[in-house]
Amino acid sequence: MNIEGKRRVWKDYQKEIAGDNFFYVRSCVRQNFFPGSEKTFLRILKEELHKDIFENAAHTTCSGIGYHSDIVPFETTMTIVARQFALMTESGYENFATSCITSFGLYTEILETWHHFPEVEERIRKHLKNATGREFSKPKNLSHASDIIFKFRKEIAAVGKYRLINHYTGKPLRAVEHIGCHYSRMFPSKGIGGAEYPYVLIGMIEDWGGEVIDYPERRHCCGFGFRQYLIQANRGYSLSCSKKKFDSMAPYKPDFILTNCPGCPMFLDRWQYTISEMEGITYGENGHGIPVLTYEELAGMILGYDPWDLGLQVHQVPVEPLLDKMGIPYNADSKFLNKEGASMGKPKAPSFLKFY
Amino acid sequence: MKDFGYTLQPDFSIDFDRNDKRMMLYVVNHEPSLNLCIGCGSCTATCSTGHFTSFNIRAIHTLLRRGETHQLKQEIRKCMFCGKCQLVCPRGVNLRNVILRINRAIEQIG
Amino acid sequence: MKQRIIIIGSGVAGLTTAGVLAENGFEVVVLEKESRIGGHVRKWDRLFPNRRPANEVMEFIEKVLNSSVDLRCGVTVNGVIRHDEEFIVLLSNNETVTGHALVLATGFQLFDAHKKEEYGYGIYDNVITSAELETIFKEGKQLTTNEGKTPHRVGIIHCVGSRDEKVGNLYCSKVCCVTGVKQAIEIREQLPECEVFSFYMDLRMYDRHFEELYYEAQQQWAVNFIRGRLSECSENPDHTLILKAEDTLTGRPLKMTVDIVILLVGIIPDPETGKIASMLGLPIGTDGFLMSGDEHIKDNTTTIPGIYLTGAVKGPASIVNTIADARATAQQITSRFMAG
Numbered sequence: 001m002n003i004e005g006k007r008r009v010w011k012d013y014q015k016e017i018a019g020d021n022f023f024y025v026r027s028c029v030r031q032n033f034f035p036g037s038e039k040t041f042l043r044i045l046k047e048e049l050h051k052d053i054f055e056n057a058a059h060t061t062c063s064g065i066g067y068h069s070d071i072v073p074f075e076t077t078m079t080i081v082a083r084q085f086a087l088m089t090e091s092g093y094e095n096f097a098t099s100c101i102t103s104f105g106l107y108t109e110i111l112e113t114w115h116h117f118p119e120v121e122e123r124i125r126k127h128l129k130n131a132t133g134r135e136f137s138k139p140k141n142l143s144h145a146s147d148i149i150f151k152f153r154k155e156i157a158a159v160g161k162y163r164l165i166n167h168y169t170g171k172p173l174r175a176v177e178h179i180g181c182h183y184s185r186m187f188p189s190k191g192i193g194g195a196e197y198p199y200v201l202i203g204m205i206e207d208w209g210g211e212v213i214d215y216p217e218r219r220h221c222c223g224f225g226f227r228q229y230l231i232q233a234n235r236g237y238s239l240s241c242s243k244k245k246f247d248s249m250a251p252y253k254p255d256f257i258l259t260n261c262p263g264c265p266m267f268l269d270r271w272q273y274t275i276s277e278m279e280g281i282t283y284g285e286n287g288h289g290i291p292v293l294t295y296e297e298l299a300g301m302i303l304g305y306d307p308w309d310l311g312l313q314v315h316q317v318p319v320e321p322l323l324d325k326m327g328i329p330y331n332a333d334s335k336f337l338n339k340e341g342a343s344m345g346k347p348k349a350p351s352f353l354k355f356y
Numbered sequence: 357m358k359d360f361g362y363t364l365q366p367d368f369s370i371d372f373d374r375n376d377k378r379m380m381l382y383v384v385n386h387e388p389s390l391n392l393c394i395g396c397g398s399c400t401a402t403c404s405t406g407h408f409t410s411f412n413i414r415a416i417h418t419l420l421r422r423g424e425t426h427q428l429k430q431e432i433r434k435c436m437f438c439g440k441c442q443l444v445c446p447r448g449v450n451l452r453n454v455i456l457r458i459n460r461a462i463e464q465i466g
Numbered sequence: 467m468k469q470r471i472i473i474i475g476s477g478v479a480g481l482t483t484a485g486v487l488a489e490n491g492f493e494v495v496v497l498e499k500e501s502r503i504g505g506h507v508r509k510w511d512r513l514f515p516n517r518r519p520a521n522e523v524m525e526f527i528e529k530v531l532n533s534s535v536d537l538r539c540g541v542t543v544n545g546v547i548r549h550d551e552e553f554i555v556l557l558s559n560n561e562t563v564t565g566h567a568l569v570l571a572t573g574f575q576l577f578d579a580h581k582k583e584e585y586g587y588g589i590y591d592n593v594i595t596s597a598e599l600e601t602i603f604k605e606g607k608q609l610t611t612n613e614g615k616t617p618h619r620v621g622i623i624h625c626v627g628s629r630d631e632k633v634g635n636l637y638c639s640k641v642c643c644v645t646g647v648k649q650a651i652e653i654r655e656q657l658p659e660c661e662v663f664s665f666y667m668d669l670r671m672y673d674r675h676f677e678e679l680y681y682e683a684q685q686q687w688a689v690n691f692i693r694g695r696l697s698e699c700s701e702n703p704d705h706t707l708i709l710k711a712e713d714t715l716t717g718r719p720l721k722m723t724v725d726i727v728i729l730l731v732g733i734i735p736d737p738e739t740g741k742i743a744s745m746l747g748l749p750i751g752t753d754g755f756l757m758s759g760d761e762h763i764k765d766n767t768t769t770i771p772g773i774y775l776t777g778a779v780k781g782p783a784s785i786v787n788t789i790a791d792a793r794a795t796a797q798q799i800t801s802r803f804m805a806g
Contacts, residue, residue: 001701005589008580196583196698216700216708219584236362243364251703277358351358369719384688391684395693395715418715421690447681 001214006197013184013194017151018095018141022053023088027100028061030294033266036311037296038099041145044299048159049152053097056087064102064182068226078120079127081110086134096139097148101261104144105182108190111138142190144183146260146295150192150200153207161304164210166255167327172211173255176290177201178245178268180261181221201258204295208302210255217248223271224263242271246283246290253285256322257292268292273316276352287354289317301328308334318356332356375423379461383420386457392447393417399441399451405434413441413451420458425466432458468493468534469803472555472565474543474742477505478527478788479777480571485530486796492803495563497555498539499738503528505573511603513785514641514648515675523785538563542738546745553772567772567799570748570756571792572739574778577627577635577732584698585626585729592707593699593727595626596642599649609653609660609726613705617660617725620653621709622646623696624666628732637753639732640782643670646730647683654687663690663722665711673784692720699727733782746770755781766795774799 022045026038045051063080066072088096098104114121128134149156157163164173179198184191193199196219202212223241228234245268249257259265269292276282276289284290292315293301300310301323307330312319323330335356336344349355384390397414405411411434420428435455442451471487473480476498484494496503507513510520531537538557545556546568553568579587579595587593591612602609611617624646628639643666650662669691671677683689694711701707706723713720735754743750748768749757758775759767766774776795777788 001705002589002591005580005586008588009583194583197589214701216702218700219698232361234362235360236365239362240365240367244367274360275364278360278364280357369721370713370716372720372722388685388688391688392681393684394691415716418713422713422716422720424716 006199009197010193010199013189013192013199015147015190015192016141017143017147018097019151020051020095021093022051022095022097022143022148023091023093023139024053024055024097024145025059025062025084025099025103026055027098027103027262028065029266030099030262033262034294034297034311035314036300036309037294040296040300040305040310041099041149043305044156044296044303045148048303049155054091054093056091059084059087062098062100062103062106064100064106065226067106068102069230070227075124075127077106078110078113078124079131081107082124082128082136083132083134085138086128086132086136088139089136090134094137094140096142097145098142099145099262101144101180102182102263104142105180105186107139107142108187111142112187114138144200144260146183146200147192149295149299150203153204156299156302157207157209160208160302162302162326162328164205164208164302164326166325168325172209173322173325174213174253175205175210176213176215176218176249176252176254176257177205178218178222178257178259178261178264180259180264183260201260201295204298205258208298213249213252213254215249215252217245220245220248222261222264222267224261224267229263229267238267239271239274242267243275246272246275249290250283254290255325256298257290258295258298259292260295265292265294270316273350273353276350280352282353284317284321284354287352288321289353291315291317291319291322293319293322301326304328306330308337317353320356370422370424372422376425376466377423378465379425379428379458380420380423382461382465383454383457386460387450387453389447389449390417390454392449394447396446398444398446399449402440402444404438404440405436409434411435413455416458417454428458429462429466432462469567470495470565471567471569471799472497472553472563473569473571474555474738475505475571475573475777475779476500476503476537476539477571477573477777478507478523478785479573479779479792480505480569481527481531482789482792483569483571483776483796484535485527486793487799488532488534489530490796490800492534492799494535495565496535496537497541497543497557497563498537499542501540503537503539506576507785509597509601509604511600512648512652514644515673515679517648517652527789543742543745546742551772566803567774569774569776569795569799570739570742570779571776572736572742572779574733574782575736577633577639577734579626579729579731581633582626582630582729585623585696585727586699586701586707587729590699590701590705590707590727592701592705592725593729596645596649596728596730599653599728603652603656609656611705611725615725616657619661619663619722619724620726620728621696621707621722621724622650622662622664622728622730623709624664624669624730625695626729626731627734629667635732635734635753637781638670640670640672641784642730642732643668644673644676644679646728647671647676647680647689649728650689651679651683651687654689661690662687663692663724665692665694665696665709667693667695673786694720733778735779739779746773748773751781753781755779766791766798 188195223238272289400414470493542558547554
């Protein structure tokens, strides 16, 4: 592989990312899946980068999860999104930052729709006004939270305590990056690096000392697919998609998987357990899985935040092998203690996947 | 093993690298005119069997070329050997011999 | 005084037009932006459909050029002024040329395969273009992988940059199908143990002896044809490549490992053409190629009297068609000036 060839593609897909004064909207599912990630993002922006980032307590789901599950019609979704923009406008912000990839894709899709069909925008403005009395301005800048971490990756590396270097061997850690489908596949120009070779996560891994693996099924979806997952009988499809990816990446012996979507880390993490229980297969070294991280978690690890503050204890695939390789200390005894120091209960050990 | 209420699904795609091409090689070596097929489907359109069963000689041949042979045995039995396919073929493929050779390949290989 | 004709471009189209005009008694000036004449054909090894050496055709075309043809290489057109019945062409070297008619023979460029990002050209080392394969043949080299190994299996990909709205080219490049079949045969000829798989949507064997070449590829060379457009290409740890396409004749997705991928890059207008067309105010078609006076009956003239089009400046064309077109252009010009 010729990395210069990729750099050439990356040059063609640059986008503007606001530098400060963000209006932040959360994902409706990430706080359950990876509960420390959004909190860590806010902490990094405020405490490390000293940026102004604001959340309006009245903001809601973007309804993308319902839209992509064929439950919520586009008209309704657009009106909900218009309300989010109204909250931003009322709060005095112009730079919209989203935690969720599907939200990011949906906001982009809606802004593009309005650009090409101004009459739709007018209609939605009327709907919102009738329903809530609110009015809005469109964001000056729309960024996904991973774009923002990408923008400040060098600053994070500069103040970071750890690097993506195996401290036993001194070699770079090897990472698989997985981009959410809704990040740039619909609008390649809206994603850093485009759709075929997205750079947003690679940039972080490179600048934090790691090495990126390009494997044959890199472009394959994690399999979430909304409708597939939501119906239990269809989940085998979702599972099979993830397995295709694991089978393809395993020969490269990745130290971890980095993601920027709510669904992908959820499925790439949890399905490793399911596959191990169904087939007895594990994909990491010596019966371990391959740890799966969100970009906020990884940034938090680089910055030396306590792994349990990052929420790494709720991962299905234990992250300890990666912490060990990076030389990050952790207290095994406090893994399942809550903030008050009381036990949260310890999960039952899986049959095959190594557990701590 | 645990039952989750769903299972892994077999990969529907043709994995050319993994497939066994021995039967294809046997048939093509014994009837090289098969290489001339252009996938036009004349054979299937005129096939006496194909109108009343799932038998599709054009598709069977294409699958054989890719090493997809698991259904070959049941499918090839349906041929009534009338020879209309050969009559209509614009590339002059000797389809009767192709059918015979597929049967022979099933006996000898698989 | 002899009439002087200015021809922009010295490929097959420009040189053939120049040769006939010179024979007919005109003074001819040929302008070429490259450092030597000959265009794309000079770089090609053998030609479809009969695989004759390309230099034989070049030698024939160059032979008819006589002393009344003034060849000027390494110059581009900075401007054109129409003055009475004459055209004054301003050149990049600050010289000017004056003529009584202007022939645009600016030809084509090959599609930049980098634009089909999913095929990995420039990223995966064993993905090459049809033009690069032609260079390997012309230099008399063996086809090997980037690692120097003899390939066991090669994939030839049709319609790269053609019939593809995603890259802005809706049209068919016409010459790639038969080039792909020719190159498949040449690979089998050079490496009899190497399998060749062509991934195509349609095989457009439109001209004389093309279908016969396809027949030969199947009968004599056992080239495999899979009807399906390549969707993406990725790399294995050993630098072999995985191709994903639909095998549309079985209705199923297919994946296959190959050692080398050859992209049959399509034909796009030369950027110089657009520049000159805007100087002159000539209409450009939706495909980016120039529009002639009438596609059926005045295909060598333009909306401007005295300006002529010849060859691939009007869209993809084979050498056979280009030579015929160039002779027609020369004939049109001759008739116009002979009539007075």
